[in-house]
Amino acid sequence: xxxxxxxxxxxxxxxxxxxxxxxxxxxxxxxxxxxxxxxxxxxxxxxxxxxxxxxxxxxxxxxxxxxxxxxxxxxxxxxxxxxxxxxxxxxxxxxxxxxxxxxxxxxxxxxxxxxxxxxxxxxxxxxxxxxxxxxxxxxxxxxxxxxxxxxxxxxxxxxxxxxxxxxxxxxxxxxxxxxxxxxxxxxxxxxxxxxxxxxxxxxxxxxxxxxxxxxxxxxxxxxxxxxxxxxxxxxxxxxxxxxxxxxxxxxxxxxxxxxxxxxxxxxxxxxxxxxxxxxxxxxxxxxxxxxxxxxxxxxxxxxxxxxxxxxxxxxxxxxxxxxxxxxxxxxxxxxxxxxxxxxxxxxxxxxxxxxxxxxxxxxxxxxxxxxxxxxxxxxxxxxxx
Amino acid sequence: xxxxxxxxxxxxxxxxxxxxxxxxxxxxxxxxxxxxxxxxxxxxxxxxxxxxxxxxxxxxxxxxxxxxxxxxxxxxxxxxxxxxxxxxxxxxxxxxxxxxxxxxxxxxxxxxxxxxxxxxxxxxxxxxxxxxxxxxxxxxxxxxxxxxxxxxxxxxxxxxxxxxxxxxxxxxxxxxxxxxxxxxxxxxxxxxxxxxxxxxxxxxxxxxxxxxxxxxxxxxxxxxxxxxxxxxxxxxxxxxxxxxxxxxxxxxxxxxxxxxxxxxxxxxxxxxxxxxxxxxxxxxxxxxxxxxxxxxxxxxxxxxxxxxxxxxxxxxxxxxxxxxxxxxxxxxxxxxxxxxxxxxxxxxxxxxxxxxxxxxxxxxxxxxxxxxxxxxxxxxxxxxx
Numbered sequence: 001x002x003x004x005x006x007x008x009x010x011x012x013x014x015x016x017x018x019x020x021x022x023x024x025x026x027x028x029x030x031x032x033x034x035x036x037x038x039x040x041x042x043x044x045x046x047x048x049x050x051x052x053x054x055x056x057x058x059x060x061x062x063x064x065x066x067x068x069x070x071x072x073x074x075x076x077x078x079x080x081x082x083x084x085x086x087x088x089x090x091x092x093x094x095x096x097x098x099x100x101x102x103x104x105x106x107x108x109x110x111x112x113x114x115x116x117x118x119x120x121x122x123x124x125x126x127x128x129x130x131x132x133x134x135x136x137x138x139x140x141x142x143x144x145x146x147x148x149x150x151x152x153x154x155x156x157x158x159x160x161x162x163x164x165x166x167x168x169x170x171x172x173x174x175x176x177x178x179x180x181x182x183x184x185x186x187x188x189x190x191x192x193x194x195x196x197x198x199x200x201x202x203x204x205x206x207x208x209x210x211x212x213x214x215x216x217x218x219x220x221x222x223x224x225x226x227x228x229x230x231x232x233x234x235x236x237x238x239x240x241x242x243x244x245x246x247x248x249x250x251x252x253x254x255x256x257x258x259x260x261x262x263x264x265x266x267x268x269x270x271x272x273x274x275x276x277x278x279x280x281x282x283x284x285x286x287x288x289x290x291x292x293x294x295x296x297x298x299x300x301x302x303x304x305x306x307x308x309x310x311x312x313x314x315x316x317x318x319x320x321x322x323x324x325x326x327x328x329x330x331x332x333x334x335x336x337x338x339x340x341x342x343x344x345x346x347x348x349x350x351x352x353x354x355x356x357x358x359x360x361x362x363x364x365x366x367x368x369x370x371x372x373x374x375x376x377x378x379x380x381x382x383x384x385x
Numbered sequence: 386x387x388x389x390x391x392x393x394x395x396x397x398x399x400x401x402x403x404x405x406x407x408x409x410x411x412x413x414x415x416x417x418x419x420x421x422x423x424x425x426x427x428x429x430x431x432x433x434x435x436x437x438x439x440x441x442x443x444x445x446x447x448x449x450x451x452x453x454x455x456x457x458x459x460x461x462x463x464x465x466x467x468x469x470x471x472x473x474x475x476x477x478x479x480x481x482x483x484x485x486x487x488x489x490x491x492x493x494x495x496x497x498x499x500x501x502x503x504x505x506x507x508x509x510x511x512x513x514x515x516x517x518x519x520x521x522x523x524x525x526x527x528x529x530x531x532x533x534x535x536x537x538x539x540x541x542x543x544x545x546x547x548x549x550x551x552x553x554x555x556x557x558x559x560x561x562x563x564x565x566x567x568x569x570x571x572x573x574x575x576x577x578x579x580x581x582x583x584x585x586x587x588x589x590x591x592x593x594x595x596x597x598x599x600x601x602x603x604x605x606x607x608x609x610x611x612x613x614x615x616x617x618x619x620x621x622x623x624x625x626x627x628x629x630x631x632x633x634x635x636x637x638x639x640x641x642x643x644x645x646x647x648x649x650x651x652x653x654x655x656x657x658x659x660x661x662x663x664x665x666x667x668x669x670x671x672x673x674x675x676x677x678x679x680x681x682x683x684x685x686x687x688x689x690x691x692x693x694x695x696x697x698x699x700x701x702x703x704x705x706x707x708x709x710x711x712x713x714x715x716x717x718x719x720x721x722x723x724x725x726x727x728x729x730x731x732x733x734x735x736x737x738x739x740x741x742x743x744x745x746x747x748x749x750x751x752x753x754x755x756x757x758x759x760x761x762x763x764x765x766x767x768x769x770x
Contacts, residue, residue: 001625003400008393014641015388207622209606210629217598225594237592240386244595244642253638256399257629 001208001257008252010144011170014244016236018174019046022053025132025170030087031058035077035101037065037093044180046136050092060084062104065093068272068279069100071152075114078107081129091133091168094185095140095192098133099148102166105129118150122161133171137181138243139189141196141250143171151273158273159361173247175239183230186242187335188280190226193246194219194331195283199261200254202291203368205300208257212304215254219309221245226335263366264290267377270357277344284337285344288329289383293376295321297369341384351381386593386642393637395529396555399629401621403559404431404519407438410555411517415472416443420462420486422450422478429565431521435477445469447489450478453657453664454485456537460499463492466514476518476553479570480525480577483518484533487551490514503535507546518556522566523628524574526581526635528556536658543658544746558632560624568615571627572720573665575611578631579604579716580668584646585639587676588753590685593642597689600639604694606630611720648751649675652762655742662729669722670729673714674768678761680706682754726769736766 013021026032032054041047051059062077081089081104089108091101107114109127116124135143142148147162178186201215222245225238232238248254267290268282277285291298299321306312306324315323329339341350355374358364366372372380398406411417417439426432436444447462466474466489474493476486492499494512501509520528527533532547563571586600607630610623617623633639652675653667662670676683684706691697691709700708714724726735740759743749751757757765 001400001622001629003403005396005398005406007396011390011392013390015386018388021390207626209610209626210602210633213602213605214599217595217602220598221594237386240642241592241594244386248595257625 002206002259004256006252006256007164008144008167010168010251012144012173012247013170014173015240016174016176018172019049019134020053021172022050022132022134026054026057027087028056029058031060031084032088032090033060033062033077033081033084033086033104034090034092035062035065035097035104036091037063037067037097039063040180041092041136044136044177046092046134046177050090050134054090060086065097065100067096068149068151068158069096069103071103071115071118071150072154074100074103074150075107077104078114081108086129089129089131091131092136094135094137094189095142098135098142098168099140099150101131101133102142102148103150103161105131105166106163115152118152118159118161120161122163122166125163125165128163128165130169131166133168135171135173135243136177137185137189138178138246139192141193141247143168143173144247144251149269156273156357157361158269160269173243175236175243178239178243179234183233184336186229186233187226188278188337189246190222190229190242191280191284191332191335191337193249194222194226195264195287196250197222197254198287199265200258202298202301202305203259203261204297205304206258211254211256211258214248216305216309218245218249218254219305223309223331226331230335259368261368263372266358266363266366267354267380270354274353274357275344275346275350278337281337281344284329284332284339285341285384286380288325288339289380291325292383293380294367294372339384341381348382348385351378354381387591387644389641391637391641392549393529393552395553395636397529397558397632398555399558400625401559401561403557404434405438406557407435407517407519411439411442412472413441414443416445416469417473417475418445418447418462418466418469418471418489419475419477420447420450420482420489421476422448422452422482424448425565426477426521429521429562431477431519431562435475435519439475445471450482450485452481453534453536453543454481454488456488456500456503456535457539459485459488459535460492462489463499466493471514474514474516476516477521479520479522479574480527483520483527483553484525484535486516486518487527487533488535488546490516490551491548500537503537503544503546505546507548507551510548510550513548513550515554516551518553519562520556520558520628521562522570522574523563523631524577526578526632528553528558529632529636534654541658541742542746543654545654558628560621560628563624563628564619568618569721571614571618572611573663573722574631575607575614575627576665576669576717576720576722578634579607579611580649580672581634582607582639583672584650585643587683587686587690588644588646589682590689591643596639596641596643599633601690601693603630603634603639604690608694608716611716615720644753646753648757651743651748651751652739652765655739659738659742660729660731660735663722665720666722666729669714669717669724670726670769671765673710673724674765676710677768678765679752679757724769726766733767733770736763739766
């Protein structure tokens with residue numbers, strides 16, 4: 001088990017009707033910038049519940065934050081937060097709205113070029129407005145962590161940053177708010193959180209039994225309830241399980257004592273920024289091929305995954321591993337995310353641009369060993385054609 | 386899944402050499418009351434490491450906090466904290482030192498009768514000194530939660546209290562500090578944390594897959610590594626696993642979305658206060674008999690435990706459940722804690738006093754359904770003769 005520091009002070013209110021707890025988290029008469037996305041919250045009743053809980057406050061609204069939130073959009077929200085001197089950012093939506101709101105919270109207290117926050121990975125953040133969240137889409141875990149991912153559309157850069165100062169002070173998770181989500185968003189969220197777990201689990205074996213078994217617990221939850229959530233969109237228990245699983249997948253619990261990979265995410269971000277694939281689509285394409293490429297290094301953990309999560313016990317080691325990778329691919333396909341570049345209309349000619357972007361972003365040594373170079377990424381993507 | 390609120394802002398530094406991080410958690414030149422137990426920290430090097438990290442501070446020492454910390458002892462420490470106007474309580478030891486230090490932290494800011502803190506269950510606490518911990522014994526989880534248990538020896542009262550204000554600001558967990566523990570303490574700690582998990586798991590089935598699977602993960606860890614820790618006292622990975630498992634067992638993670646029982650603990654506290662049994666001994670006596678007594682209510686979860694944790698799959702339901710209870714008893718015995726009252730020299734004549742103390746303490750409706758009366762406790766203890 002590796003040494004670690006664990007710290008997560010976000011308060012979570014989870015369950016039916018919990019949006020009403022917003023009142024107890026907000027200072028009366030405060031000035032609030034409420035951020036949201038394409039407006040689905042106005043159709044499913046979440047907007048009304050939030051406005052009702054905030055009726056003693058001055059609420060300024062900033063809607064229209066897009067998936068893979070655009071830096072260009074967020075800077076407008078930062079200016080609004082500064083102009084209206086708000087006391088708190090309240091993100092109402094999924095991971096994109098929350099990630100974007102983390103940049104807004106930091107940017108509202110920053111006097112330089114807001115892009116510095118991204119290029120320094122959040123290190124230049126010395127102050128931020130407090131952030132609260134009302135989550136409506138289980139996927140990214142952003143509601144209970146210190147990280148965000150932002151895309152500058154003009155230059156096709158999709159990059160992450162992090163700071164303890166942008167960690168949500170509180171997050172409200174009501175699984176009922178997810179009933180009206182399009183199937184594709186639930187499916188993508190399941191794949192996203194599945195891969196979050198894998199980035200912290202599928203590394204060379206370290207003896208960290210709490211983290212390993214917790215990861216396996218969450219993987220089983222998603223394999224069981226991801227498909228069920230599509231079949232039964234109004235099953236509370238299924239939605240509740242997926243929502244809490246996605247939060248626990250990336251709130252710091254799993255990374256305690258283990259190394260992390262995150263190469264799949266880094267490569268996937270370039271594919272989204274360059275070619276517009278959904279985040280989950282990129283993960284489904286990259287991860288199985290990355291596993292095949294790094295099979296020797298990850299062998300012990302691939303076998304543990306095969307045995308403990310997928311119940312694969314017959315065949316020799318190589319057969320067990322290949323079957324585990326195939327079963328994982330089948331799960332991604334079942335969740336609407338094919339696992340080849342060609343399924344998204346891309347061929348080998350797409351690969352050099354990914355390599356170029358990784359070099360440009362200084363991502364020269366990915367993976368838990370820091371031994372995946374841009375040339376290795378080319379080979380990984382060739383396996384995914 | 387039940388609604389819940391989760392909040393745990395304690396920062397944890399875990400691993401080899403982490404006592405050195407104390408320096409970064411302490412305000413320079415502050416006044417610190419360092420609390421500890423019987424002095425084992427002076428033999429195993431922990432005392433020296435702590436003093437070294439605090440060399441810029443004014444350190445006042447209060448040693449001699451006993452197992453099942455005595456109210457009578459703790460009030461003396463409260464007076465010392467007040468007299469020396471300390472800024473922080475630093476608990477160095479196991480759960481008894483930390484539990485007691487929570488009372489000291491609250492008492493140092495309280496002007497009434499300190500026993501009020503116990504009788505109000507912590508509700509009268511409106512202010513407390515900050516608390517930091519250096520944990521040397523994995524067992525109670527007190528290093529990362531808001532609760533404490535204190536015994537007033539004069540009246541044989543062992544009672545718990547809780548407040549967010551006494552939650553440790555930080556806790557340092559170095560598994561190497563546990564190498565020199567007597568085997569009995571490691572064994573008792575394993576049993577204690579095992580039962581903490583069970584109090585949150587062995588309830589009527591609720592569909593809360595994260596909590597269930599996490600609980601099963603931690604139970605497996607203890608069943609595997611509890612005995613190994615006794616065989617190989619200097620195995621870092623084993624000690625690290627037990628230490629982090631014990632913390633995760635009672636830091637709020639498992640209770641999210643599920644009901645809690647805690648009847649075994651309530652009954653056990655009376656047995657300790659009246660007859661001096663170790664805490665773990667009382668748990669080993671009460672829990673198996675409580676399971677047999679409440680078998681119908683707990684049937685679904687007893688079967689799930691039998692199947693998923695103990696890998697019991699043959700026999701009818703009653704046979705599987707009885708075997709699971711027997712295997713649990715065997716584990717307690719293996720860890721040095723017999724499961725009958727007679728093993729500790731007690732017979733049926735001991736039972737009325739337990740009933741009387743429960744009535745005196747208002748514990749008239751125990752268990753996750755609130756349906757275990759003092760008369761039920763009499764029947765449970767008869768099963769444990």
